[in-house]
Amino acid sequence: MTAVLKAEKLSKWYGNILGISDINLEIASGITGLLGPNGAGKSTFLKIAAGQLKPKLGSLTLFGQPVFGNPDIFRRIGFCPEHDSAYSEMSGWQFILLLARLHGFDRREAGERSEKALLTVGLLESKDRQIKGYSFGMRQRLRLASSILHEPEILMLDEPLRGVDPLWRIKIMQLIKDYGKQGRTVIVSSHILPEIEAMTSEIVLIHQGKIFAKGDIHRIRGLIDSHPHQVSIRCQEPRRLAQELIDCDFVLSMDFGLDGRSLTVKTNQRDLFFTALIRLIAESGVEIEEITSPDDNLQAVFDYLIGK
Amino acid sequence: MNMKKQNALPVIFTSFFQSGFKAKRTRVFILLSLIPVLLMLVMRILEASGSQAPGSSSDFFARVMLSLYFQLLIPVLALFFGSTIVNEELDNKTLVYLTTVPVRRRTVLLGKYLAAFLLAVLLIGCGFLLCFLAASLTRLGDPSAWEELGIFLGTSLLALFCYSALFTALGAFMKKSILIGLFFVFGWESVVQYFPGVTQKFTIIHWIKSLLPVPPGEGGFLIFQLQPSPPLESVLVLLVAGLLFLALAVFIFERKEYILSDNA
């Protein structure tokens, strides 16, 4: 897949403070989650990608073009900033309409697109109210509307769900997923892991200005040798299952659940373990209710890599 | 998606002119620019009642223009409107919306500048006109009165243009532009006026005063050594300086990266 965004040796610092350091990254179409703790460099990266900042070293291109000082590229980019900012004396309608006109649409089309964008984020009914009268969540949705009104090919969202109520969180996440399904590129930054997980399995993990990991969550998890995988099995006879598994070399440790109906196994060879488990289940006839991997998720990846 | 290249300049100009016009602070500036009108009316009433010598109001008009408009309101309004073109976007963190659209940064700056400039012109122009009417009610048929008004209006346009262009460049370059601007106008320009020779030419006010009809009996409360330059030279210098400052503002704004901090 052709990379839409390409960063090469990208570095940015603010005086003595490092923003990002030596980032080499390619992002193709689809949804990519940009995650990391506060101050990791996510916003800095997105601001460079959105042409708000210039790289100190290296380069970042979108569709093969530099971003800063290249206004034409913004026909294809949508950016939702993290700052709670707006022209508070304008109404929501005036604000979106202004941006639509600046995107090059004539009055009629700008009006239609503005209406559609506001409807998408649920602000059509409050469109004539001044933005200073909007709640935090409404202003967040308005910023989202400003980034999608021209249906850009690449959408960059910096903490798009901050302050949004649970109902609209689900709707916005669905909107982002729909965008990804259309073949567009979406880069979503957040430090709230379940949100990212709900939208995509492709992640870029940033910490202290550097990329710690990139790719599919599960594949990354598989690469983390220093932390054995946990597999939790819920069944009627966990101790019997444990007896069978205890002799396997790739089983490092086992814990029984307090309710006496579950067994958590730690293994450093997941594939071998599952092969053995399936065979054991077939041979022993133990009835299995549920098998889960408690740490095959983003939180675990995040914790293990960031070193908590 | 079929996007025609619409001209963004009128869109930006219209939007920011409307929001500037409706802003609360504009009402304050309107009130301020009407205070000289009030003074003119007082003067006219006194002249009509015989408390003041006939013709005093015309003399007074020139003094009011110089003292209140050219030495105070025009530079201060230009400073406020000029420096807030970029700085207000930074303070409110709304610059991102204007720089993530397919519009050249220079168009954004020029659109906002024109809106601010027109607003300032309207504020000052209305005050001027009303002052003139108050001062010259009995000599409206006299072409020289209208000529005087023309000179004042024309000079005020040039003054606003030059000052606002300078402060737009200052505002594009630095955040604390208001204080620097105040030091320039009321520090540098005030002090240098007292110096003879070419030093005065390193101020904008010198060229402005060179265009104005100096009231008789000058030296009362306006003590300075004015060695006026020729009017044509003054007009050219103000125009060229204004254009250069504006070009500098565009140059800075197109190239500078603005880091939106969380500080006020």
Added chain:
Amino acid sequence: MDIREKGYRHWEGELKSSHLNWLPIALNGVKTVFKKKYAKLIFSLSASTFFIFLAAVYVSTKPELKILSELVRLLKSDAELFKTFYANGFLIFMLVILSIFSGADLISADLKFKAFPLYFARPLSRGDYLTGKFAIVLFYLLSFTLMPGILLLLFKMLFTGSLTVSPLLLLAILVFPVIECVCLASLTLALSILSPNTKFIQIAIFLVYMFSNNLAQILKAIFKSDYFFLVSLSGNIRQLGCFLFGVQPAYAFPAWLSLLLPLVISGLSFWLLVWRIRKAEAGA
């Protein structure tokens, strides 16, 4: 209930309210202003008057430099010297700049960032809040008026070798800058509470100062009377200085009248602050 018990600590003693609740606001504000960009430049310019007058004090105490004292009127008497120091145009201009620099954003920034709940969700009264903010501006204004004035006096004593000072002169040296600075500080805060736009407030503070001066001069030109300098901020400061230091008045109106404008400004400003803070507290 076991867990809940473990969650609480029990302290001995009575919870008392402090009369210094405003102090953290003041200290924090003073430090913040000091760290601002161009702070040192503005402070240096403001302090420059002190060094010039220090040289003047030195000259006035040296018999061998008496000829200079003859030439410069202000060196002839201590009262004239101190009055000129406190009421000179440059210092007043710098005090206005200092007011803008240290005070324009004090309340307007709180309005802009809706910070009032942060303050009033604590055991802090409106008075504490305003006192804290007021103290910040007053600190900086007095640092470049009262403090240098006292230092000038001390240096004078040092150079003359005499510790005697006229009680009236001492009173004037202490009281005049306080009146001057209280007036400016209250005006600054009163304007700061009017708008969340700090740049507009900066311009407004300066316009009030300049407009009042220019207006006074114009009114004097119309009516040929010095009484119109009562509307001028710097005019009043000069005249008040003449009154307190007992020197020849700068303008032809009773010098004691110049107390009026600072009192009126301070009074109106306090009233406005209290009224607006109630409104802002209520979230209007």
